[in-house]
Amino acid sequence: MRDSALAPPVAPPLTGGLADSLFETAALDPTRPMLARRPDAASDSWEEVTAVEVRDQVVDLAKGLVASGISPGHRVAVMARTRYEWTVLCYALWAVGAEVVPIYPTSSRDQVEWILRDADCVGVVVEDEQAVMTVGSVCGALPRLRHVWQLDAGALEQLVGRGEFIPLATVESLRRIVLPDSTAVIAYTSGTTGHPIGCALSHRGVASPCDTLLAGWGHTVVPPGGGQPSVLAFLPFSHVYGLMVQGLCIRGGMLMGHEPDLNEAALSSALRSFRPTYFCAVPSVFEKIYKNFLRTAQQAGRGALFERAADTARDFAAALERHRLGGGPGPGFDLRLQHALFERTVYRKLRAALGGRVVRATSGGSPLNRELSLFYEGIGLYVNDGYGLTETCGGVTAQPEGREMSGTVGQALPGTDIRVADDGEILVRGPAVFQGYVHDEARTRAALRGGWLATGDLGRLDSHGYLTITGRKKDVIKTSSGKSVSPAALEERLRMHPLIQQAVVVGDNRPCVGALITLDPDFLAYWRGSLSVQSDERSRQAREENALREEVGRAVAAANSVVSRAESIRVFRVLAEPFDVTNGLLTPSMKLRRDAIVRHYALEIDAMYQARSRLPRQSGPDELAQWDDADNVFR
Known part of the structure; x- marks a missing residue:
């Protein structure tokens, strides 16, 4: 540890x-x-x-x-x-x-x-x-x-x-x-399975991360030139x-x-x-805003310009990051020139969509994709990605000012300690840790181990104390070959494609990893309208479906590029409707109810694997040889 x-x-x-x-x-x-x-x-x-x-x-x-x-x-x-x-x-x-x-x-x-x-x-x-x-x-x-x-x-x-x-x-x-140790809030976790669980949070616990962030980072929320945030x-x-x-x-x-x-x-x-000066949201909101920027640009015939501007923003932010972490000289002359051009023509217009006064932002609830974080920093809106959970009254980590690192959730807040156990579970100790679960002493004892809260989250700490979240302990998938796969990285990468709204990776006791995918209705409508398919109705629909298969297949291939071959998605299915709170497949805090999704789509998951297994088996000793190309079955 x-x-x-x-x-x-x-x-x-x-x-x-x-x-x-x-x-x-x-x-x-x-x-x-x-x-x-x-x-x-x-x-x-x-x-x-x-x-x-x-x-x-x-x-x-x-x-x-x-x-x-x-x-x-x-x-x-x-x-x-x-x-x-x-x-x-x-x-x-x-x-x-x-x-x-x-x-x-x-x-x-x-x-x-x-x-x-x-x-x-x-x-x-x-x-x-x-x-x-x-x-x-x-x-x-x-x-x-x-x-x-x-x-x-x-x-x-x-x-x-x-x-x-x-x-x-x-x-x-x-x-x-x-008193500070009096109970202030009984916060019920959304509960991805079973009944919600009540977490007793004290006045001290709720105030602690707020006061710590205000003491160490409060000056960063003040707009340029002063004034009230x-x-x-x-x-x-x-x-x-x-x-x-x-x-x-x-x-x-x-x-x-x-x-x-x-x-x-x-x-x-x-x-x-x-017109706020500071913006607090969850990753799905930042993802949606980015996709709206892209769709609006494409509809105006400026899609290629936006993509060049987005690439420049990410390159600029990455160069700044290397410099502040002591790994490089910062953006070169050509990159600074390109960035200045796009600032006048693109970036300030993007910031205007958030009211035009936002100087910084915070993302929480789940980790923010590194590429997305770099994009926002590059357009002039640094997003402080932090980590916390109900049992810690929110804040556990934050990005250290002047040493921010995208792709991580920063370092432990002052007064808070973090450990990563041998099995990868994140343990937390500090003043914001909850008082216990209401009417459930056994679960409280299981969560609080010698003063350390077992978060159930998986992560890793680097040598400088930056924490990277890799998933949830209970979400880890084990294939029939014994390979353990954390779905978070694959799902995050899939959602970065403009067409994909949600993704759930499956594969427990299956020969390979699969995915259930839902599409973004707004971007899908634009995408269909942008296709130049001129033929009779039946032929047009078939060509549209083929084109959609290919596009989603490219998104799957891009997601697979961030994991090993054994962890990659070999089969997937696009669903007709999104996961939603109303159909019981999302929690009220918009987290996936994985068990409910797997039960709800059990027949589709079985059919997805069965359809692939009926294909001719390729030669070779590798059990996964027959799954080398991702399936693209549509529901």
Whole structure:
């Protein structure tokens, strides 16, 4: 095993609860803009809300919670999208010592019932009538649940009215007795199999990565020329990454806007109108933005120009990286000249799609592809790829300033230790490690080994302490020949092709590795339109299908180039519909439910391998000889 840690100073220890930072900002800088909200979803105007105004709204709502019988230690679930009310409600609950239980608004009835029962919730806040009906259908099995508040029916206003008689001193006294080690959040992991698991996160744990990042990297979010940093929060607050974004903004004094809709049109509109200076997203969002850049350029007849600009951006960023890591002189004259040309003609237009003011970004949730990371750095938007998980309240690593390395998730945060066990599993120790799993001491003991959290993730540390994530321990595939394959690298590479939206590598107890692939509908429509196939309808469809097979085959070949022959994809099938939360094949945090996908497509997987095995066996001792060319069966 090996240890690694960063050099920046550790943030000062927390002395109270998470709500204190809001009250402190309101006292020291009352007119500082803290949150921004729109009068309605269609509006392009944002109204800034100052720290003292937010504080007063939190206090008024906290009074209503007290009047409703919410006491320290009570658990209240919030089942809503990322919206203004989520933040105000969250800090009001923390101000009275209550514990927040986030629930994804897309959760099924069974999931909602499980979480509300498992967490012993006394109240739940939902958005709309449909959610009220979902909760109402399970209330009979939840004797401790006393309150169901609906945001769209004016529940918060009603709570404020109910708490008018509660003195301010009551809220202040409750807030002051919240200790750093009190539980702040019961965060349920999405659960790729079985029921979600509740992770108890303390006030200290949630604050720790936020304060450490602000202490060591806070100056990097300040826009050029000074001014207040701003962040558009659109990641679900039901996920620890979204909560971490909220914590960074409130504790760091950054202006935060909320965008509840995750669809592409709504997010694009919000980015253009809010114009954030910092961008927090997951890899799939960065992948989608890149593909949109490419498709837009191709539709305008500038596809070749974009690809040259993208290659130049990656080459420029790679040269900068070699220089800052002491391995090269930096970009040469010709490369700098090309980069300057594309800055005027291409790169600044790309940055404008994100509002035109973004100077840096953070990616989390899963590792960001190195080529994609270099592209964004090359167009003037460095993406800090970090690592964390629910059980660590988010942040575990970050890219060291001035020594960033794309393709890795950086180094351990100050105060946090990382080890890689002999079997490749990442172990973590530090102040952000969770308190344990709710009602599951056996699983808690299994995860916490002598003070070290066994993450279940696989990775490697280099001699300088940079961590590279290679996959999940439970996702490793073992073929019938005994070859162990981690699917992450192959899936990541496949998704980089513009046509491919999702990919799942399969092959447990099979003679070779296979893949289930879904296509990006937007790019597929453009791709079909760009084909010049002139013939009768039946012939045209056949030629289109052949061309599509060849294109996907090229993507598979490109993915295979990053792994050994024994690990390469030999068979694949393109599916007619994507993996989605609604069909139970994605978690609410957009992670693949691998077991569910394999069960759902069991017949297709069998047919994929059987079709290939019926081909004439090639001579030679290698069992895989007959699988040398990737199959391209379409469903």
